[in-house]
Amino acid sequence: MKNQVNPWLTGNLTVLIIGMLPAIVLICALLYFTAWAFAFSFTDLALVGRKSVEWSWVGLENFERLFTRRGFLESLWTTVIFVFFSAIVGQSVLGFLLAATLRGTQSTLRTVVEVCIMLGWLLPDIVAAFLWSATTSQTGLINQLIVVPLGFPPINFINSYALPVVTIANIWKGTAWSYLLFSAALDSVSREVVEAAKVDGATPFQRIWLVQLPIIRPHIATNMLFITIWTFTYFPLIFAMTGGGPGRQTETLAVFLYNQSFSRGNLGFGSAISVAMLLIVGFLSLFYLRLLREPK
Amino acid sequence: MADVTLRQVRKSYGSLEVVHGVDLDIKSGEFVVFVGPSGCGKSTLLRMIAGLEPITGGEISIEGRVVNDVPSPQRGIAMVFQSYALYPHMTVYENMAFGLKLKKTPKEEVDQRVREAARILQIEPYLDRMPKALSGGQRQRVAIGRAIVRNPKVFLFDEPLSNLDASLRAQTRVEIARLHDTLDATMIYVTHDQVEAMTLADRIVVLNAGNIEQVGSPLELYRNPVNTFVAGFIASQRMNFIKVAPEGTQLRLPGNIALTLSGVDVSKVRTIGARPEHLNLATPETAHLSGTLAVIEQFGEYALAYVELPNGETVTIKLDGAPGLQLHQPMHIALPEGQVHLFDGEGRVIR
Numbered sequence: 103m104k105n106q107v108n109p110w111l112t113g114n115l116t117v118l119i120i121g122m123l124p125a126i127v128l129i130c131a132l133l134y135f136t137a138w139a140f141a142f143s144f145t146d147l148a149l150v151g152r153k154s155v156e157w158s159w160v161g162l163e164n165f166e167r168l169f170t171r172r173g174f175l176e177s178l179w180t181t182v183i184f185v186f187f188s189a190i191v192g193q194s195v196l197g198f199l200l201a202a203t204l205r206g207t208q209s210t211l212r213t214v215v216e217v218c219i220m221l222g223w224l225l226p227d228i229v230a231a232f233l234w235s236a237t238t239s240q241t242g243l244i245n246q247l248i249v250v251p252l253g254f255p256p257i258n259f260i261n262s263y264a265l266p267v268v269t270i271a272n273i274w275k276g277t278a279w280s281y282l283l284f285s286a287a288l289d290s291v292s293r294e295v296v297e298a299a300k301v302d303g304a305t306p307f308q309r310i311w312l313v314q315l316p317i318i319r320p321h322i323a324t325n326m327l328f329i330t331i332w333t334f335t336y337f338p339l340i341f342a343m344t345g346g347g348p349g350r351q352t353e354t355l356a357v358f359l360y361n362q363s364f365s366r367g368n369l370g371f372g373s374a375i376s377v378a379m380l381l382i383v384g385f386l387s388l389f390y391l392r393l394l395r396e397p398k
Numbered sequence: 399m400a401d402v403t404l405r406q407v408r409k410s411y412g413s414l415e416v417v418h419g420v421d422l423d424i425k426s427g428e429f430v431v432f433v434g435p436s437g438c439g440k441s442t443l444l445r446m447i448a449g450l451e452p453i454t455g456g457e458i459s460i461e462g463r464v465v466n467d468v469p470s471p472q473r474g475i476a477m478v479f480q481s482y483a484l485y486p487h488m489t490v491y492e493n494m495a496f497g498l499k500l501k502k503t504p505k506e507e508v509d510q511r512v513r514e515a516a517r518i519l520q521i522e523p524y525l526d527r528m529p530k531a532l533s534g535g536q537r538q539r540v541a542i543g544r545a546i547v548r549n550p551k552v553f554l555f556d557e558p559l560s561n562l563d564a565s566l567r568a569q570t571r572v573e574i575a576r577l578h579d580t581l582d583a584t585m586i587y588v589t590h591d592q593v594e595a596m597t598l599a600d601r602i603v604v605l606n607a608g609n610i611e612q613v614g615s616p617l618e619l620y621r622n623p624v625n626t627f628v629a630g631f632i633a634s635q636r637m638n639f640i641k642v643a644p645e646g647t648q649l650r651l652p653g654n655i656a657l658t659l660s661g662v663d664v665s666k667v668r669t670i671g672a673r674p675e676h677l678n679l680a681t682p683e684t685a686h687l688s689g690t691l692a693v694i695e696q697f698g699e700y701a702l703a704y705v706e707l708p709n710g711e712t713v714t715i716k717l718d719g720a721p722g723l724q725l726h727q728p729m730h731i732a733l734p735e736g737q738v739h740l741f742d743g744e745g746r747v748i749r
Contacts, residue, residue, distance in 0.1 A: 294483035297450050302497035302548070304469030312496075316487040 136380075143374035149367035164374035174375065176350060177358035178382075181334060184269060184354050189333035192273030194325060197280025202310055205288050216281075223278035231292065231342030234271040235260055253297045264344050272339060276332075280325055287321035288314060323393035330390070331383050355379050400446065400461035400474065400551035400584055401426050408455035409442050409608075417442055417608045419456065424586065424601075431587045433595040433631070434605035441556055444588045445606070448477050448554050455594055457628070461551060471497075476545035477554040480561060481501050482537045484529040484544075490516075491525040494544045514718030515546040518580065535566045542574075546581070555587040559594060571597060592632055596620070604628050606690070626669065626745035635674040635702065638713045642670050652709045655686055657733060662740065671739035674702065674716040678732045687713060694723055705729045 103289040110117075143164055147157040168174040204212045222230070238245045245256040247394035258269050291314050299313045315322070340346070346353035346361060352378070353361070355375065363372030402424040409417035417439040424430050432440040445451040447458055449470030457464050465473045484493050490515055491512055498508045516522045519539040529537055536723035538558060545553055555574075559567045575598055589595055595602045596616045604611040604619065604627070612619060612628045629637045642649040644664045648656040657670075682688065689707040701721055705713045715731055723729075740748040 258525045292481055292483060294479040295485060298479060298483040298544075299485070299496070300450065300476070301448060301475070301477050302544075303500045304496075308500065313485060319487070357617075389399045 106343045114154040139373045139376050139380075141373075142370055143377045145370045145373075147370040147373075149364060149369050151367070154367075160370070164371050165378075167371060168374060168378055173350075173358060173362075174355075174378070176368055177353050177355050180265065180350075180352065181354040181356075183265065184272070184340075185330060188269040188272035189276065189329040190326065191279045192269065193276040193329055193333075194322075196273060196283045197277045197325075198322075200277070200281050201284035202314070205230050205285065219274075219281055221277070222274045225275075226276075227338035230271065230275055231339050233345050234267065234339075239268050244398075259349055260344065264348055268340050268343055268352050271343065272333065272336070275339060276329065279353040280329065282321075283321060283325050284318070291317050322393050323390050326393070327387055327390040329350075330386055334383055334386070335379065401459075402552055402586065404443075404447075404456070405458075406456035406541050407443070407446060407453060407458060409439070409446060409451065410454045415608065417446075417456075420608075420610055421746070422603060422610065422613065424584060426584055427582050428574075429585045429587065429598060429600045431589060431599035431601075432603045432605055433592055434611075434710075435631075436590060437607075438605040439608040440588045440590075440605045444554055444556055444586060447473075447552070447586065448475055449473050450477075467702050474551035475541060475554055476548045476550035476552075478538075478541045478545050478558045480557040482529075482541040484537055484540055486529055488691045489528055490521065490532070490540050493529065493540055494547045497544070497548045500621040509673045511547050511549070512543075515543040518546065518577070519543045527539065534562050535570060538562065538570060539573075542577070543647065551584065553581075553583055553585040554720055555585065557589055558587075559589070560591070574598060574626060575680075593634060596632065602632070604631060606631075622747070622749075623739065624670075626741050629671050629739055629741075629747075633673060635714060635716055637673050638677070639669050639671050639741075640711065640713065642667060644668075651686055652707050652711060653688055657686055657738075659738070659740075662748070664740070666742045667740045668743045668746070669741040670733075671741060672733055672737060674714040676734045676737040677713070677715040678734060679715070679717070680732035682728075682730050684732055686733045687731040687736045689713070689729055689731075690725050691723055691725055691729050694725065696720055702727065705731065 114119075115311060142157075143155045144159055144161060146153055146160045146163075148154050200215065204215060225233075235242075239245075240256050240258040240261075242259070244259065250256055295317070296309055296313060299309045334355070335356050337360065340352055340354055341357050341360065343354045346357040356379075357371055359375045359379070362368050362375060402422075404420050404422040406419045406421060407417060408419050420443060432443060432473075434440050436497065436541060442451060446453050447460075449465070449468065453466050457466060458489070459465060460473055460475070474532050485496065488496065494512045494515060495508045498511065503511075509582060511524075513522070516525055519542060521536060521539050521543060524532060524536060524540070532540065538561075541558070559570055571594060574587075578598075587594070587598060599616055601613060602616055602619055602696070603613050606627050613626045614622075616632075618627055621631045623632060623637075626639060640652065642651055644650075644667050645656065646665060649664055649667060649670065649749075651657055680686075687705070687707060689705040691703055692706040692712060693704040695702040695704075698720060701717045701723075702721070703715050703717060703721075703723060705715060707713060713731060715729075742748055
């Protein structure tokens with residue numbers, strides 16, 4: 103059935119344009135900021151000083167610097183490791199395992215686990231960062247409670263194992279999302295299908311691996327898409343915990359972008375970094391969107 | 399092919415008992431239908447036989463072996479689910495081959511068995527399709543095919559036809575009957591539809607509120623129901639139940655006419671039952687019951703007339719052909735000799 107729309111509405115161009123105005127403004131704003139970053143990635147605009155006013159076009163120089171100077175490629179690698187271990191391996195796999203094991207159990211354990219991972223998710227980034235730094239520092243909880251009583255010298259985890267600590271912190275922070283999404287996805291798998299697999303002789307592992315996982319594959323791809331994009335551009339937790347250090351060990355692209363743009367004041371170069379990030383995330387999204395498609 | 403034996407099988411969820419000690423012997427090659435209203439425990443019973451539901455008490459044995467603690471795949475059963483439960487991400491072929499592949503059956507044998515089952519069920523053209531590209535009836539066949547391929551000793555069907563439309567249901571019913579004949583396997587079939595039960599079963603098990611009410615062949619249940627529940631549940635037109643008061647050797651019917659029955663002690667009779675198809679129209683003089691026609695349903699080959707008695711009770715009578723009756727006209731009904739079921743105050747039959 104066709105929608106019945108008042109002909110006065112459809113025929114009147116002025117009314118239509120007024121109706122579309124909020125959307126047009128929003129689209130323009132989005133385009134403006136993207137275009138701004140894109141345009142200034144070809145300039146030597148600076149945050150302060152002479153070049154903040156008298157900037158000039160430098161062509162592809164900023165993009166050349168991405169590959170010729172130290173920093174970008176190292177940060178890209180750090181980001182890839184961070185995304186892979188904290189989002190894809192950590193949040194996704196852990197979230198799925200939790201969802202799969204806790205599914206169907208109405209125990210107190212489930213409630214406790216759910217509340218715990220939710221707390222991690224709901225806690226503000228800066229508070230979480232402070233807690234993690236405090237817990238993993240030389241005089242922190244882990245050293246006081248485990249390492250020292252066992253007779254070992256205290257270890258400054260946040261300093262010696264910065265990237266692993268940040269990665270684990272982000273797993274703790276973000277697993278709730280994946281858990282919730284996978285819980286909902288698993289609920290959509292018909293109980294009878296799982297029972298059919300049981301009768302067919304599938305072990306619990308096979309039921310998950312050969313039946314449930316393939317059925318929720320589109321959900322997995324959606325989740326991967328979300329958490330990859332989020333984690334790729336994730337900033338507050340890392341910045342508040344380590345500021346990118348020690349050295350550049352935890353300097354992911356988002357932190358690198360911030361340091362270049364606002365500590366060093368190279369807004370032009372920063373824009374080039376953001377354009378590069380946009381391209382990388384866009385490319386990854388295309389990959390996941392292909393996964394989303396139904397087979398055949 | 400295998401015997402299935404249930405001994406005092408019980409099922410409780412917490413303190414709530416839903417199956418109260420069921421005893422049943424199912425012979426090898428038999429087609430047994432569990433029938434009963436929703437919530438009577440028939441599906442639970444089937445799922446316990448399948449191993450999908452733990453058994454709270456009693457014993458279930460298949461082929462003489464107690465299977466209480468045997469996991470489903472080792473029980474030698476195959477199950478067809480109400481929703482078909484096909485694996486949506488696999489082709490028809492993969493769906494049917496899944497169980498065999500898990501058992502590491504050689505490829506040639508898998509192929510041969512899948513194709514054989516597909517041939518029996520006439521689904522060969524769809525082997526490469528995904529389940530979502532099939533109609534309901536075709537999916538149902540694939541689900542049955544998946545069961546056949548496993549070559550089980552016992553087939554379990556959990557309301558397999560309830561998601562099909564009426565004409566397809568009738569057609570598939572015939573196919574299942576034929577399949578039972580071809581495979582000669584033990585089949586246990588759960589339904590709430592008494593037509594499926596009557597037409598498919600060698601024996602029907604009527605369940606109500608977690609208890610077996612009666613076990614018997616369809617005609618036994620039709621002719622000699624042991625209580626009002628079975629009498630009312632079996633047959634397409636519900637049996638008429640009429641409250642009566644015994645008076646000496648006679649029964650006082652509504653409308654104050656006395657019914658004389660020979661050779662029966664009527665002192666305990668509180669209700670009589672008569673099937674609509676056994677009632678006859680009569681003249682006012684020979685009638686046992688009289689009332690007015692409240693509703694008439696014409697089916698062409700027969701008609702159902704709902705007659706309202708003076709005391710407000712309604713009696714259904716099945717008439718052959720297309721009788722020319724007017725609404726609200728007076729109706730006179732005769733109870734047939736020998737076709738009247740007598741029940742006591744608890745609804746048990748009196749013979």
